[in-house]
Amino acid sequence: MGDQTGGRVAFFLHTDDFALDHARFTAAGVEWVRPPADRPYGRVAVWKDLYGNLWDLIQPAPDHPAS
Template sequence: MPHLAHIALVVRDYDEALAFYVGKLGFELVEDTHQPEQDKRWVTIRPPGAPASATNILLARAATDHHAQYIGDQTGGRVFLFLATDDFARDHARFTAVGVEWVRPPADQPYGRVAVFKDLYGNLWDLVQFAPGHPAASPTQ
């Protein structure tokens, strides 16, 4: 069956992106392989504790000025990525402690508890703990 293996996130620099996503947010580095024929790296990450079968984020360094103009604005200012958690309070506190910029405070919605943060480039992310019974809720809820 087809499935999403990776989603590309355009970044300015591999190492600064890794410092944020792995260093600050605690994501796991899945792969970092140099591709000399294209002078780029194949860098994939995933949220901590995500199963090996999860969709990974491919950190795609902007290779042209055209690519670079979309760094931080891949979705025209809308929330781009949705980071599900099984413990909203824990992860919100951890992200706050490492200086993550929140653009919308925690709020309870019919689908769960959510807050919006910016990554180092300005992309908007939801941190969300889905409500019990929601189709995306953790099986332990």
């Protein structure tokens, strides 16, 4: 468990308030693998779940189709 994707992000959690959700996850003890970064498609950070799976917390950019 936890390495089915070869160390790549497998899951995506979209948010409409990145700062709030990042702070809540951090307060809950989430292990961040990559810190928040702004990308052309939005703001994103990567965390590891209890089983080692990698997730993106992402707030799509306002002009991105996923917004």
